[in-house]
Amino acid sequence: MPMNEALQGIADGGHAAHAHTGAWVAGVLRARISAGQLPPGSKLSEQKLSEALGVSRNTLREAFTVLAGESVVQRIPNRGVYVAAPGADDVREIYRVRRLIEPAAVLWGDIDEAALAGLEAIMDKAQAARVTASVQGMADANQDLHKALVALSGSASLSDLMEKVLAEMRLVFHAMGPTPDFHSHYVDRNVALVAQLRAGQRDEAAAGLRRYLDDSEQELLVHLGVAPSSGR
Amino acid sequence: MPMNEALQGIADGGHAAHAHTGAWVAGVLRARISAGQLPPGSKLSEQKLSEALGVSRNTLREAFTVLAGESVVQRIPNRGVYVAAPGADDVREIYRVRRLIEPAAVLWGDIDEAALAGLEAIMDKAQAARVTASVQGMADANQDLHKALVALSGSASLSDLMEKVLAEMRLVFHAMGPTPDFHSHYVDRNVALVAQLRAGQRDEAAAGLRRYLDDSEQELLVHLGVAPSSGR
DNA sequence: GCCGCAAGATTGTTCAACAATCTTTCGGCG
DNA sequence: CGCCGAAAGATTGTTGAACAATCTTGCGGC
Numbered sequence: 001m002p003m004n005e006a007l008q009g010i011a012d013g014g015h016a017a018h019a020h021t022g023a024w025v026a027g028v029l030r031a032r033i034s035a036g037q038l039p040p041g042s043k044l045s046e047q048k049l050s051e052a053l054g055v056s057r058n059t060l061r062e063a064f065t066v067l068a069g070e071s072v073v074q075r076i077p078n079r080g081v082y083v084a085a086p087g088a089d090d091v092r093e094i095y096r097v098r099r100l101i102e103p104a105a106v107l108w109g110d111i112d113e114a115a116l117a118g119l120e121a122i123m124d125k126a127q128a129a130r131v132t133a134s135v136q137g138m139a140d141a142n143q144d145l146h147k148a149l150v151a152l153s154g155s156a157s158l159s160d161l162m163e164k165v166l167a168e169m170r171l172v173f174h175a176m177g178p179t180p181d182f183h184s185h186y187v188d189r190n191v192a193l194v195a196q197l198r199a200g201q202r203d204e205a206a207a208g209l210r211r212y213l214d215d216s217e218q219e220l221l222v223h224l225g226v227a228p229s230s231g232r
Numbered sequence: 233m234p235m236n237e238a239l240q241g242i243a244d245g246g247h248a249a250h251a252h253t254g255a256w257v258a259g260v261l262r263a264r265i266s267a268g269q270l271p272p273g274s275k276l277s278e279q280k281l282s283e284a285l286g287v288s289r290n291t292l293r294e295a296f297t298v299l300a301g302e303s304v305v306q307r308i309p310n311r312g313v314y315v316a317a318p319g320a321d322d323v324r325e326i327y328r329v330r331r332l333i334e335p336a337a338v339l340w341g342d343i344d345e346a347a348l349a350g351l352e353a354i355m356d357k358a359q360a361a362r363v364t365a366s367v368q369g370m371a372d373a374n375q376d377l378h379k380a381l382v383a384l385s386g387s388a389s390l391s392d393l394m395e396k397v398l399a400e401m402r403l404v405f406h407a408m409g410p411t412p413d414f415h416s417h418y419v420d421r422n423v424a425l426v427a428q429l430r431a432g433q434r435d436e437a438a439a440g441l442r443r444y445l446d447d448s449e450q451e452l453l454v455h456l457g458v459a460p461s462s463g464r
Numbered sequence: 465g466c467c468g469c470a471a472g473a474t475t476g477t478t479c480a481a482c483a484a485t486c487t488t489t490c491g492g493c494g
Numbered sequence: 495c496g497c498c499g500a501a502a503g504a505t506t507g508t509t510g511a512a513c514a515a516t517c518t519t520g521c522g523g524c
Contacts, residue, residue, distance in 0.1 A: 020309065020476090021476075021477070022297070022476090022477090045505080046505075046506070047504095047505075047506095055477085055478085056477065056478045056479070057478090057479090057506095058290060058477070058478070058479085059476090059477065059478080061294065061506095061507090062293065062294065062297050065254070065294050065297045065298060065301075066297060066301060069297075069298060069301035069302075070301075077252065077485090077506085077507085078484075078485045078486060078505080078506055078507075079485085079486070079505085079506080080486095080505070080506070093387060093388060093389060096385060096386055096387040096389075096390075097387050097389050097390060099340070100333065100336045100337065100340060100385050100387065100390060101332065101333065101336065101390075103336070103340075104332045104333065104335070104336035105332065107336075108331070108332060108335075108442075153328060153332050154328055155325060155328040155329050155332065156325060157325060157328075157329050157393065157396075157397070158328075158329060158332060158333075161389065161393055164389075165389070210340075252507090253507075253508065254507090254508090277474080278474075278475070279473095279474075287508085287509085288508065288509045288510065289475095289509090289510090290508070290509070290510085291507090291508065291509080293475095293476090309475085309476085309516090310474080310475055310476075310515075310516045310517060311474085311475080311516085311517070311518095312474070312475070312517095
């Protein structure tokens, strides 16, 4: 289990004493998990982690409660907490959410000039990343775009939910090992989507987005070794 | 502050020893808050509550972390935790969420015969409650209906979000004191909505639902003493 | 009447201990 | 040889006490 080296020096830039230590620990773990340094399925031992982070078991448990609430980790009673390891069912749930809130935000969100400019700026970054073949850059831009789409709703709760969903997406990618390039052939579709929004064609944009999400889900499921189903 | 009497006998049916005490405490508090026995704004003192519930301060804090994650309570550093007291901004945020996910579920959810029967059964209960002038019955049926609408999406995360939103709605009502009858004049609109779904008129149902939510939000805001705005 | 300061109360965090449960190991038995 | 079961060890769940940091309150001085 590659946990020990991942934890080495985890408590780098000394923590701000006496100010939300529990939340700080949760943040550190969330970041490490998002970065893939704590791979899905890893066991997070209370004793080892509390020593590595320099906090008490009690405080660490508070952080675990937070992360379990975000379903970033899974808590099995009397057995410990593990980094969440999303499977095919979780992927389907992720896309159920995305296929509902993203097109809805596109249909009914507040799309003003500033929002359009923001979306176009993100797609500029995505295209630049494709030119330099930066898989990470394209992945980041893709996440930024879909986050921005949901943000059109103006709702913080929905943005939070989207953030949670995207975090779970990152876990899915980490669970698949060396990330293949999932994004380059979606850049053009994203660009077209933004162009439709610029043109005020919301219905077409929403419909295209739903097809995009269907395709993306199928591709992910295939990579997870699930036979593609014709119906849903 | 009417906290002491509200806490009397809060630890009734002896709790299952050594089995998720933290979650159990969170559940007890959640229920008491939903029922209005701990009104919005009440301070939840660690010492008093831990004594009343018969758990240690540490375990109680774990429950607080859970409830804060659900934004059922608000945690102010070094000052304590308080039952959330939603204001006008929170109401607007609630309706931003509802106006997005409910119509979207109506538009794109899986509506089979069983789902339609379930919706119609809920409206039967609502109409029965209206006949007996049961405000509580109509309020419950209303929540059940909108919960069921979101459930059409098939997504557990979205149902959870809706559950959270409805819990916040209950807090809003509790903060307004003796609940006036907000629901009787919406029963017919809900019935019409279900009838449209039965007839397969999804677009019309979604559009009507959005208007319904707009009106409901305005009415709530007026009762909160906010001048109605023409635009949004 | 207002400001500042000391005393008290409350929250934030840690530590140590024990109970309950899970895991592993080892011996007995068919 | 393999399987079952019990004892031993490790890990999680919960508690209580202790102390530091912060907030609140009440009092005295100006």
